[in-house]
Amino acid sequence: MPVRSIPGGGQAWRRRTRGETLIRWAGWLIGVAIFVFCWNRISASTTWFFVWDAPRIAGDILSRATPPRWSYIDQLWRPIWDTLNIATLGTLFALIMAVPVAFLAARNTTPSRFLIRPVALLIIVSTRSINSLIWALLLIAIIGPGVFAGVIAISIRSIGFCAKLLYEAIEEIDESQVEAITATGASRWQVMAYGVAPQILPAFAGISVFRWDINIRESTVLGLVGAGGIGLQLSSSLNTLAWPQVALILIVIFVAVVISEWVSAKVRGAII
Template sequence: MSAGAALATPRRWQRFSPWKRLARLAFTLFAVAAFVASLRTIEVIPEFLYDAPDQMADLFGRMWPMDAGYIGPTLRALVETLHIATLGTLIAIAIAVPIGLLAARNITPSLPLNLFAKFVFVTSRSVNSLVWALLFVAVFGPGPLAGTLAIALRSVGFTGKLLAEALEESNRGSIEALQAAGAGRRATLLLGYWPQVKPAFWSIALFRWDINIRESAVLGLVGAGGIGVALDTALNLLYWDQVAVVLAAIFGVVILAEIVVTTVRAKVL
């Protein structure tokens, strides 16, 4: 074939190579097969789906009007929930900061210490807060102490991992300038790293506090204190008008926490 004929042959642009197209097809087939296997495994009963709208309408009918006399106990339990979330977040930060320093490779150039810190983070994040709460209820008994410790240990992995990543992404210019001027390790951390990671640190802390309010609202279902206890009591007694009060309180405090976090981030950070 001459050079002119080769240039005249139109080229066809393809977004993916043949191997990539094959891999995408294999992934799609695997996802479809997993979805079908999941539907067969969970054994959905069609009869329960057909009357679900009627059941939901009946449930909401039982919730209205709300029990105004249950507002006082609900608010007291809600205050306890806020205390659990706030104290648990503070304890988590106190634990996560030193472990985050161990996980940051540019601050702690020791592979065993880095792996140990990451193991702590993985352990914390892999166990759900309800599981932590069940464990601490068995150790300390039911009450807000178990919920506070569950929130704290659940939050260590999230907070410490993000803090370690923020430290590793710090600009080395100011750090090297401080070290060249003879600054010690403590001065380097406070004057070099801290000003760079401070916005990220407070954003992480506020975001985790917001998450902990949501999580602590259900810890009472396993006896770990907070508004979940009021919700569990109303559910067990089938007092749906009281359940509506608790759900409305949870929804309100979650919205309020979101507003507070957004306002603080906009004005302070």
């Protein structure tokens, strides 16, 4: 326990040693220096005139966007339906691919911890590390623009997310149930079906609904790069400075996200 001497020959308790205090202050000094350096770099590449003028520009855009063009709603039903389809089909395809990857990545179900598990973990990390917009840009260059590119982009982005949470749930199962089924002479597939799957079904359902809720949000912006959905309408309205249409599209997106949040909350509540 660190102590320090006090007048009179006594000793008093100290929270940190002198070396720990110096290290702590050195860490603060390095952090402040990094912040100042980054702030200088940001300031040098920022046109501050536009920053100070931003409130006026925002007020001007708001005045132009009010009121929303409600008559434009008839042209948004199909795009919002495409957005829901992108999110739903993308989540479905991701789950189909994520389940086997999760079983191969979990320590207690993988056939090989030194060969197959690293490959499964690489798939999880690689699909999670790239944003869905970037996947959409790549897929548009490969298969062309449209809803199909958006579905594939959402599904690839979701594989790592779903597989990671699912393989963690597999590793946390009660092994006594697996041992009991194994003791009956069940095959490896029977152990998976009757010992592992029933234990992870609630987690699987929760992960599915949660990811679908996230994909609703992500699919609304995929149209900005040409991957279909309501984002395509938003992009075209922004390009033509049709601010009343932009306001209506943002309202529709907000309502769709709120409804998806309500649905996912109800489903998760029923599962839990």
